[in-house]
Amino acid sequence: MSTITDVPTPAATVAPTDNVQLATTELLEKYDGRVPRYTSYPTAPHFSDRVTPGVYAHWLRDLPEGAPLSLYLHVPFCDSLCWFCGCNTTVVNRPEPVARYVDLLLQEIDMVARTIGDRRAVSQIHLGGGSPTILNAEQVHRVFTRLRHNFDLRSDAEVAVEIDPRGLSEEVIAAFAEAGLSRASIGVQDINPKVQDAINRIQSHETTTRCVELLRKHGVNKLNLDLMYGLPYQGIDDLHETVRQNLELSPDRVAVFGYAHVPWMKKHQKLIPEDALPGTEERWQQYREAAGWLVGAGYWPIGLDHFAKPTDSMAQALREGWLHRNFQGYTTDQAPALLGLGASAIGKTPQGYTQNHRDVPNYAAAIKDSQLPTVKGVAIGTDDAMRSDAIEQVMCFMTVDVGEVAERHGADPSVFDNAIEQLREMEQDGLLRITGGRVTVLESGRPLLRTVSSVFDAYLESTQQRRHASAV
Incomplete structure (x- = not known):
């Protein structure tokens, strides 16, 4: 190895x-x-309500002049719940809640831009969730039209989205590509059907392959794959096969996350059989072997859990000393401020961190009351x-x-x-x-x-x- x-x-x-x-x-x-x-310091448990919408508005008005911004948009919906998930998301089976949420998100974009007071340059946009690809093509168009109206999206800006390839239509991929999508992160986890059944994430390798092919067909060539170790019933052979088959797709980056079992915080994780989870020794062996396979394939290890081709910008950032870490994990984003948009979204300005209301009803109430939906944060x-x-x-x-x-x-x-x-x-x-x-x-x-x-x-x-x- x-x-x-x-x-x-x-x-x-x-x-x-x-x-x-x-x-x-x-x-x-x-x-x-x-x-x-x-992914922050001070960490999220130390956020408090002392950072109010008024405090955040002051921080926005005092953003460094001339410096580009980074934007994070959170879409807190999925059409099914993966039991390993630690994200802020809700299962929806009807289009209406998503449509109403998009309307609210557009209003928040307007409100934040008005508070800043001028049309700022943007160097990176990241959409996470939940599943941002739950948006339909028309909604993708509306969101990016509003972003471009309020901000100056630089020609070299990286636009990234987290993708659930299950049920993803080519129409939605085409809409993201037309909006400027340049990097996609595809959730895979593990390809073994028994492991998938235990985490309620049924996804064939053919589904992942089709997603990759459609992205490349529409000109989205920077691809990340997200794998996991420490899952129930997961063995070394399963993980090896997961890595082997997904490396055939030639991703630019691979993340190998360790499953975080915190059922006292995420109640749905109680559906995962604890006696099927690997122990510390097994988890360590899984991590070590997965890292070895990736390094053997020519990928560079990045920090704790990322791997990148030597030609990828993340490997370049490691070599040259400008790699960073934020709530999206390891990043090449160098903007001095990351603005979080959407329910539960976390942002950072030079003055401190902010977080929006986690639940959509309270987020919506703030927006409808013409208030920034900031609920807590911490000054640095x-x-x-x-x-x-x-x-x-x-x-x-x-x-x-x-x-x-x-x-x-x-x-x-x-x-x-x-x-x-x-x-x-x-x-x-x-x-x-x-x-x-x-x-x-x-x-x-x-x-x-x-x-x-x-x-x-x-x-x-x-x-x-x-x-x-x-x-x-």
């Missing part, structure tokens, strides 16, 4: 090697605590920005110089002394290396990037850890 060498600096060139010692199951169990995914303080910087460096590049981070934020490097001391045991266990103020996670510690990052988290308390999924 091939693995990847350490990344000593963000701009380092990464290449395959076979000589990296992998962590043992004993070490993984030792450090496999419940920690955040660190000086210490928060510094710790966020350190965490992102670890999560993206597996290395951070805490002295440089502290200096960049006007702090004394000693602020990180306690964090460094907490990592000493992991260094002794061969998971990372500490040289002065630089922490470098070794390949053996890649599955524990979240655990390493957690030492820089000033908010994390043991009483809150039950909210989070296991690190591995």
Whole structure:
């Protein structure tokens, strides 16, 4: 099996090697605590109602002039519920709720643009859900027409959408392509029928292949595939076959997510038989083998769970040091502000994070009352920005110089002394290396990037850890 060498600096060139010692199951169990995914810092449990619609409006009016924006649009509907899902979504079997929601989304787009006060450039648009492809062709056209009316969509902007290929029509694909779609992320998970039945996600490989062919037919050539490990009844052979068959589609990026079993937060996950879930050792083996197959096929590992062709922009961002992480995961987006649109959508401005009402009725009530549907968020303080910087460096590049981070934020490097001391045991266990103020996670510690990052988290308390999924 091939693995990847350490990344000593963000701009380092990464290449395959076979000589990296992998962590043992004993070490993984030792450090496999419940920690955040660190798609933000401070993390979502620390959002509060102190960030009101008025606060968000002020933040919008103070956006940096001339800098492009990134937009995230959330569509909180699916036509069936996948039992592994951790997203904010509702099953709908009639077109009317979706149609009403699109009307509300258009009003929010108008409201946000008016609050900003001028027609800003946009460098990236991402549609997630739920299933954004539940929209029909006419609704796709309406949404993008309204976006272009209110914002200046740059000619080189990346427009991405998360796709459920089941029941997806060519008409909808054509509508997205006409709207400027340049990248599609296709949900696959696993191709074994027994695994699919256990997670209520029946999707043949032929369905996925047809979706890929239609996208390419309409000029959408940047494709991501989302796979999962840690699913019920999933074995190494199943996962190998899933990776093998989907690599034949030649995706530009592959995400291999670990299933997060949190039935105390997502009640529908109680429908998944817990005795069929793999344990820590099995999950680690699944992750390790999947990563090895992908690296052996020429893909570069990106952070915790992404893999990209060396020619893809995400691999370029890793090489050149401008990879980032946000609520969509690893991203090449460099805009200083990400505006969340739609129910439950999370956004970030230089001043802080915001989140809209999670449920559609309250979201709709705010829109109908001509108010921004912001329900909570968190302002980013000086210490928060510094710790966020350190965490992102670890999560993206597996290395951070805490002295440089502290200096960049006007702090004394000693602020990180306690964090460094907490990592000493992991260094002794061969998971990372500490040289002065630089922490470098070794390949053996890649599955524990979240655990390493957690030492820089000033908010994390043991009483809150039950909210989070296991690190591995």
